[in-house]
Amino acid sequence: MKAMVLTGIRQMEMMEFPMPQIINDTDVLIKMKVVGVCGSDVHYYASGKIGSQIVQYPFPVGHEGSGEVIEVGSGVTRVKQGDRIAIEPAMPCGECDQCKANRPHTCRKLRFLGCPGQADGCLSEYIVMPESSCLILGDHMSYTEAAISEPLAIGVYAVNQSIPMEGATIGILGFGPIGMSVILPAIAKGAKNIFVTDMIDERLSIAKACGAIWTGNPGKQDVVSDIKNKEPLLLDVVFECCGKQEAMDQAIDLLKPGGKLMIIGIPEFDRWSFSVDKLRHKEICIQSVRRQNHSVEEALELMDKKIVDVGKMPTHRFPFTQTGEAFDLVSGYKDGVMKAMIDFY
Numbered sequence: 001m002k003a004m005v006l007t008g009i010r011q012m013e014m015m016e017f018p019m020p021q022i023i024n025d026t027d028v029l030i031k032m033k034v035v036g037v038c039g040s041d042v043h044y045y046a047s048g049k050i051g052s053q054i055v056q057y058p059f060p061v062g063h064e065g066s067g068e069v070i071e072v073g074s075g076v077t078r079v080k081q082g083d084r085i086a087i088e089p090a091m092p093c094g095e096c097d098q099c100k101a102n103r104p105h106t107c108r109k110l111r112f113l114g115c116p117g118q119a120d121g122c123l124s125e126y127i128v129m130p131e132s133s134c135l136i137l138g139d140h141m142s143y144t145e146a147a148i149s150e151p152l153a154i155g156v157y158a159v160n161q162s163i164p165m166e167g168a169t170i171g172i173l174g175f176g177p178i179g180m181s182v183i184l185p186a187i188a189k190g191a192k193n194i195f196v197t198d199m200i201d202e203r204l205s206i207a208k209a210c211g212a213i214w215t216g217n218p219g220k221q222d223v224v225s226d227i228k229n230k231e232p233l234l235l236d237v238v239f240e241c242c243g244k245q246e247a248m249d250q251a252i253d254l255l256k257p258g259g260k261l262m263i264i265g266i267p268e269f270d271r272w273s274f275s276v277d278k279l280r281h282k283e284i285c286i287q288s289v290r291r292q293n294h295s296v297e298e299a300l301e302l303m304d305k306k307i308v309d310v311g312k313m314p315t316h317r318f319p320f321t322q323t324g325e326a327f328d329l330v331s332g333y334k335d336g337v338m339k340a341m342i343d344f345y
Contacts, residue, residue: 003124004323005058009048010331012324015058020128025075028134030085030127033143035342036064036314038151039176040266041114041121042331050266053116062121062342063089063113066146069134076131086146087122088133088296089113105293112291123323125344135296138304144341145303148177148310151339153292153299155181158262159189160295161287162237166190171227171235171254172212174242175203177313177339178264180210182239184308185299187211193231197223197250198242202336206312218246224253235259243267248274257282264289316340 001019004012022029040050041061048055069083079085091111092104099107113129114121137146159182163170168191172179175198183194187210196207196215204215214230216223228234234256240247243265251261252275261284263272278284292299302308315338318326326340 001125002320003060003120004062004320005060005123006045006048006055007058010046010328012045012327014321017124020126022071022073022128024130025073026131027073027128028069028076028079028131029071030067030087030129030134031070032065032067032122032125032127032344034066034147034344035062035123036147036151036177037326037330037340037342038064039178039330042327043266043268044114044116045327046331047268049116051270055116059116060120060123061114062123063115064147064150065089065113065122065127066137066143067127070126072131078131079134079136083134084137084143084146086135086137086149086296086300087113087129088135089122089150090291091119091130091133103293105291123320123342125320135300137300141300141304144314145310146300147341148313148339149296149299149303150292151177152181152184152303152308152310153295154178154264154289155183156185156299156302157292157295158182158239158264158289159185161289162239162260162262163189163191167192168236169193169231171195171197171238171251172207173197173238173240173247173251174244174265175207175215176241179203179239179241180206180310180313180338182241182264183207183210183212184310185302188302188307195227195231195235195254197247200333200336203338206338209312218250224250227254237262239264241265245269245273248272252278252282252284255282255284258285260285260287262287262289313339314341318342320344
């Protein structure tokens with residue numbers, strides 16, 4: 001079996017590995033079909049770590065995946081051979097205090113695909129996952145949509161915790177795949193006026209097509225002043241989706257008193273800084289978003305019912321053998337890339 005692995009900073013190569021085996025009675029053997037390249041994968045590719053999560057080489061990455069069920073363990077009852085599935089990359093223990101508090105995404109013993117020290121990623125021809133991570137696709141859903149359900153679920157989770165009312169006015173700072181994963185469910189939940197910023201003009205064009213009423217490039221204009229001119233009472237919610245301190249400062253300026261800041265972007269540094277004066281006087285609520293809690297199923301349902309359309313997210317496709325080229329493209333923000341997809345067939 002072939003797998004694409006990280007072998008050093010900005011280095012990847014194809015390696016041969018033994019075929020994964022079903023060990024537990026709830027295991028499912030999956031033939032991979034499509035994998036999306038995520039920003040966190042690129043962090044591991046470009047710097048070898050995210051915070052305390054440090055890659056030990058060689059290491060297979062990847063966690064946005066879909067595939068076909070090849071074999072199931074004796075205790076599996078919900079999926080069967082031949083089923084088309086989306087893969088929920090989180091594998092919580094189900095027994096710790098966090099799991100019992102309905103917070104499996106912060107499980108004390110969480111195993112997550114493509115996360116150093118937890119589980120190998122899904123950039124492999126075959127993987128084994130527990131049945132609980134295998135979600136059957138609707139008849140008309142593509143493998144690409146299924147793979148995108150993972151980032152979309154992050155947006156669904158963030159929106160469900162923050163959109164205060166139908167007609168909410170929101171900002172999305174950073175319109176990569178996560179920014180797009182926010183705007184689609186936000187519109188479905190009734191957000192009205194949506195302001196989007198990004199440093200890549202091609203992404204701003206996609207944001208307009210997705211329903212943003214205003215877009216701006218902070219490298220070319222004063223986005224805070226321009227948004228304030230459009231919305232003098234400021235924004236109910238701002239989603240920080242790019243992991244940049246400049247965007248954090250803009251978010252604080254753009255939020256109205258009592259507004260909510262949702263931090264989704266993964267920064268390359270260890271500490272954020274805030275204006276205490278502005279935070280205090282506005283009584284801003286700050287919430288970090290940790291992946292997606294019970295939201296992959298909702299993301300799949302939104303796509304299956306055609307409530308959201310993620311068709312504009314995949315901008316580039318690569319065969320499995322050219323995964324390294326896909327990572328170079330995404331890490332360099334080249335060619336207006338939004339999301340690169342890896343095809344196994």
